[in-house]
Amino acid sequence: MSDWNWNGDEEKTSQVIPRVNALAVYSNENGDVVIRQQGSMGEDDHVIIFPANHADTVIAAIKFEVGQGELK
Secondary structure (H helix, E strand, C coil), X not given: CCCCCCCCHHHHCCCCCCCCCCEEEEECCCCXXXXXXXXXXXXXXXXXXXXXXXXXXXXHHHHHHCCCCCCC
């Protein structure tokens, strides 16, 4: 497999899933929702924190953005 080149034109057409950094969702000590994406190549993680009572609104917005729901 040493002849594989992830950046080669031919190989790029074979890639079916682009690189995705790990994503975690959890509650912090204050009960807020935390969405954390692993930083790449030694960079800091990306972190979003919001109150748990807004979780339904965030979920609805995500579903809307991917065409699976409506915003109310």
